[in-house]
Amino acid sequence: MAAGRKVVESRSVDLSLLSDEVKKRASRVKLVLMDVDGVLTDGTLYYFPGPDGKPTEFKGFNSQDGAGLHFLNLCGIKTGVISGRDSQAVNERARILKITYIYQGYLEKESIYEEILSKEGVDDDEVCFIGDDFPDYPLLKRCGFAVAVGNARQELKDRAHYVTEAYGGDGAVREAIEVILKSSGKWDKVLTKFGFI
Numbered sequence: 001m002a003a004g005r006k007v008v009e010s011r012s013v014d015l016s017l018l019s020d021e022v023k024k025r026a027s028r029v030k031l032v033l034m035d036v037d038g039v040l041t042d043g044t045l046y047y048f049p050g051p052d053g054k055p056t057e058f059k060g061f062n063s064q065d066g067a068g069l070h071f072l073n074l075c076g077i078k079t080g081v082i083s084g085r086d087s088q089a090v091n092e093r094a095r096i097l098k099i100t101y102i103y104q105g106y107l108e109k110e111s112i113y114e115e116i117l118s119k120e121g122v123d124d125d126e127v128c129f130i131g132d133d134f135p136d137y138p139l140l141k142r143c144g145f146a147v148a149v150g151n152a153r154q155e156l157k158d159r160a161h162y163v164t165e166a167y168g169g170d171g172a173v174r175e176a177i178e179v180i181l182k183s184s185g186k187w188d189k190v191l192t193k194f195g196f197i
Contacts, residue, residue, distance in 0.1 A: 012178065013175060013178040013179050013182060015179075015182050015183065018162075018179065018183075021161070022145075022161055022162050022179070022183075023183040024183075025125075025144055025145040025161050025162075026128070026145050026162070026179045026180045026182075026183035026184065027180075027183040027184040027185075028125055028126050028144055028145070028184075029077065029126060029127065029128045029144070029145050029180045029184065030077060030078070030120070030122050030126040030127075031077065031078050031079070031080070031116070031117075031120055031122050031126060031127045031128070032072060032077060032078075032079045032080075032127075032128045032129075032130070032176075032177070032180065033079070033080045033081070033082060033101070033113065033116065033127060033128070033129045033130075033139070033143075034079075034080075034081055034082075034129065034130035034131070034173060035081070035082065035083060035084075035130065035131045035132060035133070035135075035136050036059075036081050036083035036085065036087070036090055036104075037059075037083065037084075037085055038132035038133060038149065038151070038152070038168040038169070039130050039131060039132050039149055039168045039169075039172065039173065040061060040062075040065060040081070040090075040093070040168070040169065040173060041059045041060060041061060041168065041169040042060065042167065042168055042169030042170060043132070043168060043169065044060070044169075045057060045059070046058040046059070046060075057087050057088075057089065058089060059087060059089045059090070059093075060169065061093050061169070062169055062170060062171055062173070062174070064171050064174045065169075065171060065172070065173035065174045066093075066096070066097055067174065068173055068174035068177035068178070069097045069098075069099065069173070069177070070097065070098075071177060071181060071190045072177055072180075072181075073097075073098050074189060074190060074193060075181060075184075075186040075189055075190070077180070077186075078100045078101075078120060079097075079098075079099045079100060079101070080099060080100055080101025080102065080103070080116055081094060081099060081101065081102055081103065081104075082101075082103045082106055082109045082112050082113065082116075082139070083103070083104045083105070083106070084105070084106060084107040084109075084135055085104060085105070086104040086105040087104065090102065090104060091104075101116050101119075103116075107135050108135075109135060109136070109138065109139055110138045110139065110142075113127075113129075113138075113139050113142070123144075124142050124143055124144055125143075125144030126144060127142075127143040127144055127145070128143060128144070128145040128146075128147060128176065128180060129142075129143040129145075129146060129147070130147040130148075130149065130172070130173060130176050131146075131147070131148060131149075131152065131156060132148065132149045132151065132152040132153065132156065132168050133152065133153050133156070134153065134155070134156075136156065137155070137156060137159070140156060140159060140160060141159070145161055145162070145180070146159070146160045146161045146162070147160055147161070147162045147163070147164065147172075147176045147179075148160035148162075148163045148164070149163075149164050149166070149167060149168040149172035150163060150164045150165055150166055150167045150168075150172060151167040151168055152168070162176065162179060164176055
């Protein structure tokens with residue numbers, strides 16, 4: 001575990017603790033977009049020598065975040081990543097999780113965001129964006145449900161509609177997904193799929 005990294009015990013989101021505004025915003029979401037480093041991962045970058053001797057980047061992903069992304073697929077909500085870095089590990093993880101949109105190498109993210117919304121035929125208020133740092137702010141400012149992870153920059157946390165208790169790479173994405181699915185009445189579909197009801 002990285003030094004100073006906070007680990008939050010996994011727990012279910014309690015809708016009764018959320019404001020009516022958060023629930024209303026989350027209930028409208030038809031598309032979930034997110035950053036990668038610091039959101040789908042804890043932001044730590046690992047470099048190992050590849051077969052050619054050049055450094056190869058590795059990332060660690062949270063399995064509960066992955067399950068949450070599968071839940072969105074089950075409920076008909078599309079997903080995408082817009083990242084400032086380019087990584088083959090992200091391509092592979094996105095393929096496994098059936099993430100629809102994968103855009104890497106874009107520190108300026110707004111034009112990509114607009115392109116995705118145009119392809120999906122959705123408005124800003126139907127989009128959730130999950131971020132952690134300054135390059136994510138233009139999208140958090142525009143989207144209908146802005147989520148900052150628990151260890152995001154304070155400037156983003158101060159302006160987000162919802163701040164996860166979990167940190168990036170430690171279940172923050174899963175937490176945001178539960179807020180969306182529970183607020184929109186789709187969580188029972190997930191529980192039914194896995195035999196809870």
